[in-house]
Amino acid sequence: MANTNQHPEQIARDKIDQLxxxxxxxxxxxxxxxxxxxxxxxxxxxxxxxxxxDYVLFVKRKPVGIIEAKREKEGHHLTMVEEQSTQYAHAKLKHLNHDPLPFVYESTGTLTRFTNYHDPKPRGRRVFGFYTPQTLTQWLEDYRKSGKTLRGNLLDMPTLNTAGLRPAQIVAINNLETSFKENRPKALIQMATGAGKTFTAATFIYRLLKHANAQRVLFLVDTKNLGEQAEQEFMKFQPRDDNRKFTELYNVQRLSSSHIAPDNQVYISTIQRLYSILKGQELDESAELDHPNESTWLQNQLQNKAPMPVVYNPKLPLEMFDFIVVDECHRSIYNLWKQVLDYFDAFLVGLTATPDKRTFGFFNENVVSEYTYEQSVVDGVNVPYDVYLIETEVSQKGATIEAGWQVDRRDKLTRRTRWQQEDEDTIYTKNNLDKKVVNPSQIRHIIREFKRALQKDIFPKRYDDQGEYQVPKTLIFAKTDSHADDIIKMVREEFGEGNDFCKKVTYKAQEDPKSVLNRFRNNYYPRIAVTVDMIATGTDVKPLEVLLFMRDVKSRNYFEQMKGRGTRTVGDDALKQVSSAAQHKTHFVIVDAVGATKSKKTDSRPLERKRSVATKDLLGAVAMGASDEDLFLSLANRLVRLNGQLSPTEAEGVLEHSGGKSLPQMTKELLAAYDSDTIDTAAQALMQSQGLPSLEMAREQAQAQLIETAGSTFNGELNEYLENVRREHEQIIDHINLDQVTKAEWDTSSTDRAQAMVQDFSQYMADHKDEIEALSIYYDQPHQRRHITEKMVKEVLAALKADKPTLAPLVVWEAYTALEKVKGSRPEKELTALVALLRRITGLDSVLTAYDKTVDRNFQDWVFKRHSGSSPKFNEEQMQWLRMLKDHVATSLYVDIDDLDYSPFDAKGGRGKMQKLFGNQIQAIIEELNEALVA
Structure with a gap:
């Protein structure tokens, strides 16, 4: 402990000595x-x-740098003494002959800044402490050999080889490297889910290692699952300028313990593990299963009044990494975890599909790439989606359990049930469902309607070769683990399937969740997976075609991440491997059974940060003075939930035990203690009333007061009362109020999108009718349609794919089905779908009609006219041959005499057989058919 009688300069120097x-x-x-x-x-x-x-630094007996020491209260003036410290660096040391010293620090022992004057355009930066002598030795040696530092090397990066990269990836890498050249310490890459963020990262990391002489790069994730996926991506990555894989060129270590091998170039770690290594603590493996904002590992900090801050760790010096890539950075750069990023002196690169205002702020608003979901759909990187709504009466209005009814009451954790006769009416709303009350009928009707909608509206053509309906790969989002169990039970019953058909994929599942997830991704079974959080974000299941929301989500970021599970494109062969009845993944469908697509979304993070910590422990920690942000926000979240369950009598009891504060008031105070706007307002008031010298000091005092106000409410008596009230609120199993479906239809906003898509398609075709031959015929010379060949229609399709990939014929076909009654089934081939669409938009057909239906109708008309006229009637053998010609036109648009030499005609005798059947009329018959069938 520092001597309080010491001079301020000496206190600062003691701290510097220690560092x-x-x-x-x-x-x-x-x-x-x-x-x-x-x-x-x-x-x-x-x-x-x-x-x-103040200090001169010697490495291997040679002077290399200086430290200008300042008093603690002069920390905010450190940038103003850079000229003074530079003067010392250029001064002549007594007894020595030397060049100017390149490594210059200014420090108060609490705040330290550093400038490397070997850098191009040297710029000071804040650092956690001092670099090791070994590091400065290495930097001097590298500079002696090349005349450049890391920042100098970044100025001379070679041009990016763009082969194999998507346009968005090229933009991201080029802009990021420009940011490096400008010596910007932080950069944010916003890239839509499915657009290849990790591949992009592997590409620029490879370039940094090879061309910038970067020594070590950290790829930071927030779950073990994401770390494993990143490791696989590096193992698969092969650069364009080398025949070897990334892991054959550079050592990659995924940290699974506190051991960090010094000879690796890429390290993959969760931010939780890195924090534990810095703290010198063992990490509970369960901490890496949850997102950091939901981590249970922090419960070990509850015994302290505040989480212990990160301190210098010699095993992991602050200059360990040159670059840190933060995956899913929108959720792993705050609070306790921010300390980890502040500790290291490294360039920070954030990767996310869903940044919010805080994310932009943390990365200094240096957004080097913005590639949205909408842009990715336009580029064909992701698929679009439609929304199908299911509503039931209980889902919308809730219900009433009347006094005298006998119902089940179930413990949420143990699932143990007991019968109880109700003493009073219980009115529950939709917000209480699956929390306070479980209504099996409500779950059953949603699942039953979902099954019907799949077969009739959503994917009606998914029948396999045996005529059995094949459920598309579906992910259901449940509210809680117990809710997931209830859903699984109903799914198996309503679909009439066994255990393999529907599985739970959560961290609490008895089966290995990774094994289940791999089967869901790669095998036929399970067809349906139910999850709470585990595969809501950051998990790739490309064959997914349906997302069923049975839980609402208020966070815009989280909802977008959940939605992103369905956006991934997948090759036709890969899709058929798990869903044999599917042809193409042209879109996915969100089935919204809870209003998730309609509810108001915010940019806020989830309040709950300590899911495994009991409420009574949270209350006890606050009462004892603990005050970290995760603790306050989690307790606020619990109180919000509890307030929604309180009876008027219980609410009065809260007021009695809390000195007149209601649960909403306590919640507001807990949140205010870590709300930037509230802190700023209070700080401004303090500056005016007390004349404080800086806003930062005022903010510290203001927040301390807000924390004290929020925490002072809680005491043993109040905590015991709240815990007793909470225990009273078990789940009621309502078997009595039977539910019924009130709505099952496509979302009107989906209809709007469908209308816009049809209009875009029609406009594109009209705009290009003078450039593409087939379009010219359809619009201006419809009598020449018999001359349209498969090659001509392919030309239209190729132009459409190049200019408007989102207007794929099969996707536009689905848009029409949302707007009008369509004749016939959706075609399997894009060409025949395109012909049918062209006929519709040019007015040849009044409604969209499958091309094979048009050909069948025209064939019947042609045969009828032939038979009713003076021409001789065809015999049965001739009719069989004509039907083959008709079927060929239905799939290939046109038949030529040369086609008779190929399948299926060659198996029936080919050109010779037709010559025998029709004599010298063969060419005339073919021409008549071509003209009649496309009428």
């Missing part, structure tokens, strides 16, 4: 210098020709 020693420096007085004592020696008050320098 230097931690980093491996021997600190010596000027009259007791021994440069042989250590590789790095820091000499106090060393004499220069402009006066004594």
């Amino acid at each position: 230097l020693q931690q980093a491996g420096w021997a600190v010596q007085a000027k009259n007791k210098v021994n440069l042989n004592a250590s590789q790095g020696v820091a000499v106090r008050e060393y004499q220069t020709d402009v006066g004594p320098a």
